[in-house]
Amino acid sequence: EVQLVESGGGLVQPGGSLRLSCAASEFTFSSYWMHWVRQAPGKGLVWVSRINSDGSSTNYADSVKGRFTISRDNAKNTLYLQMNSLRAEDTAVYYCAREVREAARPGSFDYWGQGTLVTVSS
């Protein structure tokens, strides 16, 4: 069965950095666009970033543009999110999610990881 397992979350001070990882298994990782979505405590889902299948194209939410970088290593079946200049408002559970695309059309997120908690606090 498809598995997405996030890691790398933790407590970090404002202005600090953190790198999240998402290990994928049981599917052809290199064929899928991947996303990061976050959820602040008690709040709703917010899309953060996406990367296409070969890593040549990315998009970011305005709130993280210039501070976060999404990347992937298809040889290691792993998605990354490098987070710099962290702020208190970045505190959230971060999920990685797989986008299902049919005939190159945009798609929904059919598989999600269990999430990793990032807490930005002094």
Add this chain to the structure above:
Amino acid sequence: EIVMTQSPATLSVSPGERATLSCRASQSVSSNLAWYQQKPGQAPRLLIYGASTRATGIPARFSGSGSGTEFTLTISSLQSEDFAVYYCQQYNSWPRTFGQGTKLEIK
């Protein structure tokens, strides 16, 4: 940015009854609309994509309808495991945006 607005924020329904959840987009998203279910402490689960197609393994009591800017998720006969938070999401344009969620609670 397309704003997704869900209503109501909270819906109280008795088991066995029908629940109807609404989602409105600030501009047309065609049929590029998904619904997700999230239970406490769990990741979201895809229920409906393409506005009306059930995802793999989703029971037939879940149905979606609509296109353009108005969408509906209907749960025909609520089971105990259906009480959760439901989110709609548009994937027609960037950034992808979610509604604020509807909490479905037991009446």
